Amino acid sequence: MSQHAHSLKEGNNGKPVAFRSRPWAATLILTGGVFALILGMFLSVSFGAADIHFAVVWEAIFQFNPDITQHQIIQEIRLPRLLGGAMVGASLAVAGAIMQGMTRNPLADSGLLGLNAGAGFVLALCFAFFPGLPFMYLILYSFLGAGVGAGMVYGIGSLAKGGxxxxRLVLAGAALTALLSALSEGIALYFKIGQDLAFWYAGGVAGTKWFQLEVMFPWIVAALIxxxxxxxxxxxxxLGEDVAKGLGQRTALVKLAGMIIVLILAGSAVAVVGAVGFVGLIVPHLTRFLVGVDYRWIIPCSAILGSLLVVFADLAARMVNPPYETPLGALIALIGVPFFLYLARKERREM
Structure with a gap:
């Protein structure tokens, strides 16, 4: 039995088109990832400014006593933070995987293509003009901002000679991100909402509450399905738009559905944790390297690995300089920036 499982389809030129997958590797990632995620969850709930023993964690989850302070810390602060991090990691990773698959662009990521900046700009407007807006509306406006940001990046990138x-897409994303970030900071200074916006830009799951999870959970689950x-x-x-059409795919409809899913996933995540980038860039590349190019395996494995990355990065953010917290976005960027530069250099060589 060969290392790669092959799925063969006939393309529009009559030749078979193969896409490689490694089901055994994907199964290993899914099973091992779930166990690693459970371990990460227990570590994340136990360690922080106040270390809590595993036995107390177990009691707080299954025999909650509101009169015990440690139980309150676990139930009201650490559990929603942990679950929020896992959901956000899965959302950003799957959104990045879909964007890279649809556009065949290895640099595609919600943070690099204007989705985060667009959502942040709209949220700045909400903080300034509609203070106290319910979280449900913040998520909806975040979707809207992410869509506008992505649309502007694609539009600007398409204007260049040569298509x-x-x-070019990443350069357009960088330019628009700089513009929208500057406008957001100007709004923050003028309306004195700098602290709220600074917390959002730093990125993190520290302030996640149960009601936020209740709002975002159905959106994210529906989008993942x-x-x-x-x-x-x-x-x-x-494999290429011509190949997809030759195989009977309605490519325009697939791209529309995919973009809606990306906006839901990225918009929900950005509304909760702020401008955390590079998750959707790093995780899909790692997943494709491990399991092949079949997205029936890439998407679930990306969800697991994205959750692992954010959960353990959030744990590290609390452990680097206790009792203070390092911004989650900064820690992930330490991995993401060198990885992005490597991909950009590789892409330039292949042009």
């Missing part, structure tokens, strides 16, 4: 290339339903079509798109 849209991966590097939609991503799995769309995974086969995204695999075909990743």
């Amino acid at each position: 849209l290339t991966p590097v 939609g991503a799995m339903m769309l995974s086969r079509s995204i695999t075909m798109l990743s």
Whole structure:
């Protein structure tokens, strides 16, 4: 039995098109990742400014006593923070995987392509003009801002001579991100909402509450299910639009559905944790390296690995300089920036 499992389809030129997958590796990642995530959850709940023994964690989850302070810390602060981090990591990773598959752009990521900046700009407007807006509306406006940001980046990148290339798309994203960030900071200074916006820009799950999870949970679950339903079509798109059309795919419909899913996932995540970038860039590349190019495996494995990355990065953010916290976005950027530069250099060599 060969190392790679092959799925063969006939393309529009009559030749078979193969996409490699490694089901055994994907199964190992899914099972091992779940166990690692459970371990990370116990560590994340136990360690922080106040270390709590595992036995107390178990009691707080299954025999909650509101009169015990440690139980209150676990139930009201650490559990929502942990679950929020896991959901956000899965959302950003799957959003990045879908974007990279649909656009065949290895540099695609919600933070690099204007989604985070667009959502942040709209949230700054909400903080300034509609203070106290319910979280449900913040998520909806975050979706709107993410969509506007992505649309502007694609529009600006397409204006260049020679059309849209991966590097031009990232340059357009960087330019628009700088513009929208400057406008957001100007709004923050004028309306004196700098502290709220600074906390959002730093990125983190420290302030996650149960009501936020209740609002974002159905959106994220529905989007993840939609991503799995769309995974086969995204695999075909990743082989090239001509190949996908030759295999009977309605590419315009697939791209529309994929973009809606990306906006829901990225918009929900950004509304909760702020401008945390690079999760959707790093995780899909690592997943493809491990399991192959079949998105029926890439999407669930990206969700698990994205959750692991954010949960352990959040744990590290608390342990680097206790009792103070290092911004989550800064820790992930320490990995993400060198990885991005490596990909950009590789992409430039291949142009």
